[in-house]
Amino acid sequence: xxxxxxxxxxxxxxxxxxxxxxxxxxxxxxxxxxxxxxxxxxxxxxxxxxxxxxxxxxxxxxxxxxxxxxxxxxxxxxxxxxxxxxxxxxxxxxxxxxxxxxxxxxxxxxxxxxxxxxxxxxxxxxxxxxxxxxxxxxxxxxxxxxxxxxxxxxxxxxxxxxxxxxxxxxxxxxxxxxxxxxxxxxxxxxxxxxxxxxxxxxxxxxxxxxxxxxxxxxxxxxxxxxxxxxxxxxxxxxxxxxxxxxxxxxxxxxxxxxxxxxxxxxxxxxxxxxxxxxxxxxxxxxxxxxxxxxxxxxxxxx
Amino acid sequence: xxxxxxxxxxxxxxxxxxxxxxxxxxxxxxxxxxxxxxxxxxxxxxxxxxxxxxxxxxxxxxxxxxxxxxxxxxxxxxxxxxxxxxxxxxxxxxxxxxxxxxxxxxxxxxxxxxxxxxxxxxxxxxxxxxxxxxxxxxxxxxxxxxxxxxxxxxxxxxxxxxxxxxxxxxxxxxxxxxxxxxxxxxxxxxxxxxxxxxxxxxxxxxxxxxxxxxxxxxxxxxxxxxxxxxxxxxxxxxxxxxxxxxxxxxxxxxxxxxxxxxxxxxxxxxxxxxxxxxxxxxxxxxxxxxxxxxxxxxxxxx
Numbered sequence: 001x002x003x004x005x006x007x008x009x010x011x012x013x014x015x016x017x018x019x020x021x022x023x024x025x026x027x028x029x030x031x032x033x034x035x036x037x038x039x040x041x042x043x044x045x046x047x048x049x050x051x052x053x054x055x056x057x058x059x060x061x062x063x064x065x066x067x068x069x070x071x072x073x074x075x076x077x078x079x080x081x082x083x084x085x086x087x088x089x090x091x092x093x094x095x096x097x098x099x100x101x102x103x104x105x106x107x108x109x110x111x112x113x114x115x116x117x118x119x120x121x122x123x124x125x126x127x128x129x130x131x132x133x134x135x136x137x138x139x140x141x142x143x144x145x146x147x148x149x150x151x152x153x154x155x156x157x158x159x160x161x162x163x164x165x166x167x168x169x170x171x172x173x174x175x176x177x178x179x180x181x182x183x184x185x186x187x188x189x190x191x192x193x194x195x196x197x198x199x200x201x202x203x204x205x206x207x208x209x210x211x212x213x214x215x216x217x218x219x220x221x222x223x224x225x226x227x228x229x230x231x232x233x234x235x236x237x238x239x240x241x242x243x244x245x246x247x248x249x250x251x252x253x254x255x256x257x258x259x260x261x262x263x264x265x266x267x268x269x270x271x272x273x274x275x276x277x278x279x280x281x282x283x284x285x286x287x288x289x290x291x292x293x294x295x296x297x298x299x300x301x302x
Numbered sequence: 303x304x305x306x307x308x309x310x311x312x313x314x315x316x317x318x319x320x321x322x323x324x325x326x327x328x329x330x331x332x333x334x335x336x337x338x339x340x341x342x343x344x345x346x347x348x349x350x351x352x353x354x355x356x357x358x359x360x361x362x363x364x365x366x367x368x369x370x371x372x373x374x375x376x377x378x379x380x381x382x383x384x385x386x387x388x389x390x391x392x393x394x395x396x397x398x399x400x401x402x403x404x405x406x407x408x409x410x411x412x413x414x415x416x417x418x419x420x421x422x423x424x425x426x427x428x429x430x431x432x433x434x435x436x437x438x439x440x441x442x443x444x445x446x447x448x449x450x451x452x453x454x455x456x457x458x459x460x461x462x463x464x465x466x467x468x469x470x471x472x473x474x475x476x477x478x479x480x481x482x483x484x485x486x487x488x489x490x491x492x493x494x495x496x497x498x499x500x501x502x503x504x505x506x507x508x509x510x511x512x513x514x515x516x517x518x519x520x521x522x523x524x525x526x527x528x529x530x531x532x533x534x535x536x537x538x539x540x541x542x543x544x545x546x547x548x549x550x551x552x553x554x555x556x557x558x559x560x561x562x563x564x565x566x567x568x569x570x571x572x573x574x575x576x577x578x579x580x581x582x583x584x585x586x587x588x589x590x591x592x593x594x595x596x597x598x599x600x601x602x603x604x
Contacts, residue, residue, distance in 0.1 A: 036577065050576045050577075052576070058574075058576065060576070169555075170555045170558075170561050171561065232571075236568070239541065239545070239574075240545065240565075243541070243542065243545035243546050244545050244546075244555065253471075253472045253546065256472075259472050259473065260576060260577040263542075263574065264576050266538070266574035267574060268573060268574060268575070269534075269571070269572070269573055269574075270571070270572045270573075270574070271570060271571055271572075272360075272541075272565065272568035272569060272570060272572070273570070274352045274354070274360065274362070274562060274566050275338065275352075275562040
């Protein structure tokens, strides 16, 4: 008997959302999450939780579990026969107020159909407004540790996947310093469903400690108006990625998802300056590091 | 002998850009356009002109004329055989500082191939942060006049086309109060090339007077912080339309156009608030008027 039912996974994801929200409220220090419950007319729903604090200027930690008949166009896109499906997961985007604290994104998700298909997906990536190589290294070393406990080849593969996914072609730059990304992970990867589930759980649980460490290191540093202005410019690139390229966002908008839960990922305040040229050294350094293939785990910190 | 050559049209569009820039500098009252010349490696180039003033917070008036071999994927998308093409036009987006002054967009363009295909396209639409029915009516009456001089059925058709084009499906709202939109206009419309050209010229020349009248009526009015905040929210919707749906933007990003000229359409400062609810009456009224099919020409002003 399969004890790893979708009901069990849904339940665990709800608990993960609770734990992450508690962790982030402690990190912010003052604000509390506000919750909106929503129902999907065709089946299922979600718990959208938003924080607007002094530390986390705007952040969302969303849980959803939707089910029902799969629209034909989506089944086709996924290469699946007509089916009834369950999709559940937790999605997070945090925009800190402090320009030296990075933006972070995390998603873990599970999908199954009544035709026997199932897979896990997810990812976590960091978007510093200013790249501190020691933060990027710590972040990637942490992710490598999570991946290594699952499978020796996972970190290398999922890191490359993130480099390719979190990429802005028209800017020829990565969104940030990457992380890991994986999709349609199932037994064809050579690991049991339970092994994959343990890995997805470990990614979810790693979120708060990974982010808290970097957040606390940067949040007490002084910053200038130039730092804050650059943050507004970098946030603009985040919007460009999310609205033009992000598959999750596109999928949500095309399938009549809950708009406000999908677009919670957009930053609270953004500047779009025509032909902005990097002038400050920190801007140039950051720009030079927004590229694929940087070996952050073994990066030489100068 | 065809006197309406692409060289002639290109030349006229350049002059139109000049005249519009002069008109807008007078309207702004203080700022001047800055020009960036750019070349397209495969042939042609453009003159991007940007104004960042006290009246027009951020605006672009772009001229371009590009030519060369058409990429296969684009020819296919347009339903054309392999060809050499010329594409030229003027594109404008203005974001005023004053929240009671509307955003405006205009585009006029010409396209031809060495296989004998040619067409004109264009459009002009108004995006008020707050809808004043008398402004919307004046704007549409002005456009109707321009259209009527060309063809009796044009306004009705091009107005409906604009309603459908400048639409944000995931919000189920129009971008603004519409205007006119037309594409691939050629002899199959039942009018000569010269007639169509005169119409496109008239659209271009109508831009400054149409906008100036509304601009001057609103720019001296007092406004509140609530007006300005609502402007920041509405600008967010403008970004959603341009990055998610606008075909011109998509085309530019996919064909390796000059990014900064394409994205000059994005507002200078934007707010994305989670689940923003209209509270003020003026917000509710505006929201209620952002829909297709409003007969602005015959609208009853109360």
